[in-house]
Structure formats: structure tokens, C-alpha cells
Amino acid sequence: MKHVKTINGSTLKDSLKKGGCGECQTSCQSACKTSCTVANQSCEKN
Amino acid sequence: MIHKFSLFGTNIVMDVNSGAVHIFDDVAYEVLEHYENNSHERIVELLSPKYSSEEIDEAIKEINSLKAEGMLYSEDVYEETIALWDQKPVVKALCLHICHDCNLRCKYCFASTGDFGGQRTMMSAEVGKKAIDFIIRESGSRRNLEVDLFGGEPLMNFEVVKEIVDYAKSREKEFNKNFRFTLTTNAILLNEDIKNYLNENMQNVVLSIDGRREVNDKMRYRVDGTGCYDDIMPKIKDMAQSRGQDNYYVRGTFTRENLDFSEDVLHLADQGFKQISVEPVVAAKDIGYDLREEDLPVLYEEYEKLAYELVKRKKEGKGFNFFHFMIDLSQGPCIAKRLRGCGSGHEYVAVTPEGDIYPCHQFVGNTEFKMGNVMEGKLNTDIQEHFKGSNVYTKEECSKCWAKFYCSGGCAANSYQFNSDINIPYKVGCELEKKRVECALWIKSQGF
Numbered sequence: 369m370k371h372v373k374t375i376n377g378s379t380l381k382d383s384l385k386k387g388g389c390g391e392c393q394t395s396c397q398s399a400c401k402t403s404c405t406v407a408n409q410s411c412e413k414n
Numbered sequence: 415m416i417h418k419f420s421l422f423g424t425n426i427v428m429d430v431n432s433g434a435v436h437i438f439d440d441v442a443y444e445v446l447e448h449y450e451n452n453s454h455e456r457i458v459e460l461l462s463p464k465y466s467s468e469e470i471d472e473a474i475k476e477i478n479s480l481k482a483e484g485m486l487y488s489e490d491v492y493e494e495t496i497a498l499w500d501q502k503p504v505v506k507a508l509c510l511h512i513c514h515d516c517n518l519r520c521k522y523c524f525a526s527t528g529d530f531g532g533q534r535t536m537m538s539a540e541v542g543k544k545a546i547d548f549i550i551r552e553s554g555s556r557r558n559l560e561v562d563l564f565g566g567e568p569l570m571n572f573e574v575v576k577e578i579v580d581y582a583k584s585r586e587k588e589f590n591k592n593f594r595f596t597l598t599t600n601a602i603l604l605n606e607d608i609k610n611y612l613n614e615n616m617q618n619v620v621l622s623i624d625g626r627r628e629v630n631d632k633m634r635y636r637v638d639g640t641g642c643y644d645d646i647m648p649k650i651k652d653m654a655q656s657r658g659q660d661n662y663y664v665r666g667t668f669t670r671e672n673l674d675f676s677e678d679v680l681h682l683a684d685q686g687f688k689q690i691s692v693e694p695v696v697a698a699k700d701i702g703y704d705l706r707e708e709d710l711p712v713l714y715e716e717y718e719k720l721a722y723e724l725v726k727r728k729k730e731g732k733g734f735n736f737f738h739f740m741i742d743l744s745q746g747p748c749i750a751k752r753l754r755g756c757g758s759g760h761e762y763v764a765v766t767p768e769g770d771i772y773p774c775h776q777f778v779g780n781t782e783f784k785m786g787n788v789m790e791g792k793l794n795t796d797i798q799e800h801f802k803g804s805n806v807y808t809k810e811e812c813s814k815c816w817a818k819f820y821c822s823g824g825c826a827a828n829s830y831q832f833n834s835d836i837n838i839p840y841k842v843g844c845e846l847e848k849k850r851v852e853c854a855l856w857i858k859s860q861g862f
């Protein structure tokens with residue numbers, strides 16, 4: 369494409385297929401104890 | 415739903431429901447402005463004084479093609495999938511309050527300077543071991559279990575920390591569990607022996623320091639009122655270095671008294687730290703150092719400044735990680751996790767020195783939320799179901815928000831503290847989170 373550069377595809381929708389195992393880290397356990405950010409966690413299956 | 419914004423001359427467009435992120439040039443970005451409400455011909459007409467009709471035409475076709483591929487204006491198909499993951503609740507993470515006491519008296523402490531509004535008490539090894547039995551029992555088939563050794567200040571009860579860790583490890587094989595430990599400390603009591611122990615046993619260490627000396631010492635001081643910066647900085651540096659500048663965080667809090675907090679983050683980076691988390695304080699309204707809606711424009715600028723400096727330093731090979739700018743676009747959490755967030759009150763609970771169970775460390779002391787006691791081993795499943803039932807679709811504000819799959823509905827404790835309802839998010843927190851996500855996406859757009 370000439371006018372649009374895609375830096376990430378449909379990863380959320382793709383995660384429907386493999387998601388929900390619950391083995392990943394709990395988001396509050398790392399370094400945020402008063403605010404919530406979930407998107408910076410990693411998937412345990414990767 | 416899409417979200418679009420421009421930062422430092424880069425136009426970023428996010429397709430909220432698919433997770434796709436795009437960089438648009440100026441013509442495509444302007445086309446998008448008119449795309450939903452106008453015909454192809456009308457868009458050409460509207461923009462042709464500024465751009466050639468050929469360029470406008472190309473941009474429209476590219477947007478059409480992204481839409482057809484499900485990477486723009488895609489539908490939200492997740493609400494109905496919640497039921498698929500709606501299995502029996504499991505508890506897989508604990509915040510163990512090893513000690514309701516502290517050797518500091520930080521002004522902003524949500525734990526009321528360590529005692530959580532109660533007595534200054536220490537967890538016994540017996541209670542700690544019961545808590546480990548509790549998580550093993552309540553975690554069902556989940557293998558990876560997390561335990562955060564928290565306080566007050568957990569190093570004031572270090573022998574019990576060791577007993578609990580040894581006990582948990584001794585149970586791993588029999589129950590097919592893998593414990594991951596984090597210890598959160600103010601570093602006052604760190605010494606060579608403790609450092610070595612933590613490096614051998616903790617997957618993560620969170621080291622509390624707010625940034626510049628004057629900022630830190632104004633908030634983080636001892637019982638006699640003296641600041642702790644000079645004491646802790648060398649110990650924290652040594653700890654971070656001994657872990658190879660990985661698997662730790664230096665963690666600070668910013669308040670209304672240091673709205674220029676980007677300077678504190680950069681101060682920590684200048685000291686050589688590579689893993690940095692500095693977060694907004696959550697404090698009672700009008701207490702003085704609480705962040706207010708009127709502070710938002712300044713805070714937005716600070717986040718932008720920080721994002722810009724972070725990219726500059728990465729380009730120079732002097733980068734660092736800022737926790738709230740870290741977004742793993744391609745291999746981040748699955749949608750199941752993003753709908754429900756941190757799991758407080760159902761997957762994640764806090765245990766007090768007396769063994770009382772609460773939805774998370776921030777609810778401790780609010781007896782309305784007491785879920786049981788590890789010595790008795792029973793859990794109030796009404797509270798657990800209430801928290802489990804809360805997701806981005808049960809929160810009206812969140813269901814309309816473009817950032818819902820990044821913050822996952824925000825912090826239940828913040829919501830409750832400000833709105834007496836875990837389903838009504840805390841506005842200042844939301845606005846800051848949205849700015850952080852935008853900055854994080856811009857950093858990605860720069861190749862980092």
C-alpha cells in the first residue's frame with residue numbers, strides 16, 4: 369500500500385483461537401500496584 | 415470502532431476490535447475523516463483542492479481494502495465469547511501481606527504507612543503456609559501460580575518469607591505447580607545476603623523509589639522524618655545490576671507535587687536503570703497531592719515528552735523500558751484476558767497477616783470485602799462471582815471506549831474508591847491510561 373503502512377494485523381481476533389488458558393501472569397503482580405495495564409503482559413504460549 | 419490520533423507528525427489509526435494498527439499518510443488520514451459519512455465522489459470533491467484526485471482515489475481504495483480484510487471498522491464479536499471462558503473460578507495469584515508494618519512513613523501510602531488502617535502485625539509462617547495450601551487447592555489445573563511477597567515492608571519479616579518460599583517449592587512437584595515469586599521492597603533493609611537470596615528465589619523484584627532525591631524524600635521518609643534516597647539508591651543500583659538489569663522494576667509514584675514526573679523517570683534512567691515503572695498516585699480527593707482533572711493537560715505533555723525522549727535514547731543505544739509504555743502488539747495477552755483484566759477478587763486475591771482474604775491489596779481493611787480466611791479455607795464465592803462477572807462489557811464507560819482491550823476495564827479498587835462501584839471506572843485514571851496507550855503506539859510506530 370502507498371498511503372497506509374500496517375504495523376500490526378488482526379492479532380486480537382486471532383487470539384480467539386488459542387486464548388483463555390489462564391496460565392499467563394496476573395497483570396497487577398509485576399510493577400503496577402495502583403493502575404492497570406494489561407496489554408503489556410505476554411502470552412504464555414508464545 | 416476505530417481510534418485515530420497524530421503525535422509528532424505520525425498519524426496512527428487503530429482498529430479497536432481486530433487489534434490492527436496502521437500508520438496513515440496525511441491524505442489517507444484526511445480521507446478517513448470523511449470516510450464513514452460520504453460517498454467516494456464526495457470525498458474526492460471535499461479534498462481535491464488540497465490533494466490530487468489520483469491520491470485521494472488511491473487512499474480510498476486502500477481504506478476499502480483494509481475494511482474488507484477486517485482491519486478497519488471491524489465488528490466487536492467478543493461479548494458472546496465470554497461465556498466460552500466462563501469456567502469455575504480459580505485463584506492463581508496471591509498478594510501475601512508478609513508484614514503490616516513498615517520502616518518508612520510514606521505520605522501517600524495506600525496502606526496507611528504500612529498498617530492498612532489496623533494493627534502493625536507480622537504474618538506467621540503458619541498463616542503463610544496455609545495461604546500456599548489455599549492457592550494450590552483453589553487453582554484447579556492451572557500450573558503457573560504467582561505469589562507477590564508484599565507489605566508493608568516484607569523484609570521486616572524476612573525469615574517468614576524464606577519459610578513460605580521453601581514450603582511452596584516443596585509442594586510444587588506433588589501438585590504439578592510452578593510458583594513464581596515477586597518481592598516488593600523499599601530497599602531499606604537490603605544487604606548482601608538478602609540480595610543473593612532474592613536473586614536465587616525471586617522471578618521479579620520491585621524496588622520502590624520515586625525518582626529525584628528531593629521528590630523521593632518529600633514523600634518517602636523514615637519514622638523520624640528523614641528522607642531515604644541516599645540510603646536506598648546505592649542498594650537498588652546494586653540489586654538491579656546483580657540481576658543483569660532484567661527481571662526487576664524500580665517503581666515510583668508521582669503525585670500533584672511532581673507533575674513534571676518525566677524528569678523523575680529520566681533521573682532513574684540516568685542512574686542506569688533499564689526497567690522503570692512510575693505511576694500516578696491514587697489518593698483521596700482534595701488531600702493535596704491527589705491528581706485532578708485540571709492536571710491532565712500537563713500530565714499528557716509529560717507522557718509525550720517521555721515517549722519522545724525514550725525513542726531518542728533507544729536510537730542512541732541508551733534505551734530503557736518504561737512499564738506503562740510497553741505494549742506487546744503481536745504476542746500480547748489473548749482477548750480472554752483483555753476482557754477481564756487483572757483478575758482481582760477471583761483469580762488474584764490478597765491475604766493479610768491474620769490470613770484474611772480480600773479481592774486485592776487495595777481492598778484490605780474494608781471488611782465489606784473480606785472473602786474468608788486461609789486458616790478456615792472457605793471462600794465467599796458471592797464476592798468472587800461479583801468480581802469475576804465484571805468485565806469491559808459490564809462497565810458502560812468501557813464498552814464505548816477505544817482503549818478497553820489495552821487496560822481491560824481498569825483497576826477495580828480505583829473504581830470502588832472513587833465511585834463506590836467496581837463497574838464505574840475512575841476517570842482521571844482512564845484519561846491517563848489512554849494517553850499512555852497512544853504514546854506506546856507511537857513508540858511502536860517508530861520501530862521500537
